[in-house]
Structure formats: structure tokens, C-alpha cells
Amino acid sequence: MAAKRKKAKKGFKKTGAKKRVLKKTVSRKKSAPNKPFVFIDHVGEAGFEAFGKNPRELFEHCALAMFETMADTNQLKGDKHRTFGLHAKTLEELLHRFLNELAYIKDAKRRIWKSVKVRIRRQKHGLVLLAKASGDEAETTSGKIMRTDVKAVTWHEFALKTSPKGLKARVVLDI
DSSP: OTTTOOOOOTTEEEEOSSOOEEEEOOOOOSSOOSSSEEEEOOTTSEEEEEEESSHHHHHHHHHHHHHHHHBOGGGOOOOEEEEEEEEESSHHHHHHHHHHHHHHHHHHHTEEEEEEEEEEEEETTEEEEEEEEEEEEGGGSOTTTBOOOOOEEOSTTOEEEEETTEEEEEEEEEO
16 A cells, blocks of 8 residues: 555645645745735635834834725825834734734724834833824725724734844734
């Protein structure tokens, strides 16, 4: 029986104990793609992977991915602004708080965000983030612009990884 088994071709793997099914394995590029983020499939939720050369760029790309999940940002004016600050002990915790704060302000102040500018500084007791978000009032946007409502950022599969080429974040959104 062992003689009958064929070796899997490179790029394929065998799955199943009894079934001999060959599935194509997906090879992920080690480097960040040309886009600042890519959407990922997630059952019952929405998710994305964002990339950046530094923490500031990564945070801005994560915010943009979340904004694109909610609305078509190309059709927003971005004439309403909101400035806020946050602090955390780790970069991962700061990113999670930052994205949840944007989702909270969206609901509390009825804003649909188009863009955000971020500054991150290391201080004695951790990290401090200062952000300026731009967007429109939710009441002035049409239904054609809106895609889905993001309730919060989950900790499920939440990850922030560092490599010599930059930073990568994986985020799952509760919709």
C-alpha cells in the first residue's frame, strides 16, 4: 500500500487520513504588497491585513482599511475633523485601542471617516498616540457610499508582526 502512494508535487499537500486529495497550497509573499492593505475572508466578520514601513504608516493603513470596510471613501469630502489622543504600554494594544476609538467616535459623533494622520511617541510609561481624523457627518452621506457598519475591533486573530521590511497587522472587525 505504501508503494502505491504518490508523493505530492511541490506546492501541493495531501489532506485527509483516508482520502488522498491534493490541494494547492497558497504561498504568501514575504514582502508587503503594493497596496497598503488587503482584505481577508473571515466567516461572519470582516478582516484585513495592513502593511507599513513604520508604526505611523501601519496605523494609518489599518485605519484606511477599516474606513474602506465601512464606506467608499473616494466619495467622501473629509471636511469634518476630530483630534484625539490615546496611550498604551505596547504597540499592539495601542493599535487595538486606536481602531476601536475610531469606531466609537463614528457611532457617538455620527461621523464616517475618510482619512487619519497619526503621530506616535514613546514616553516614560509607554506609547502615546495623537490622531487627527477627517470625514463627513453620517446624515449627509448617501446609502450608496455606505458598505457595512463596523461595531468594534476584535482580539480574535489580532496580530502585529515586525520584520526587516516593516510591520504587518492582521485585524478582524465585528460587523
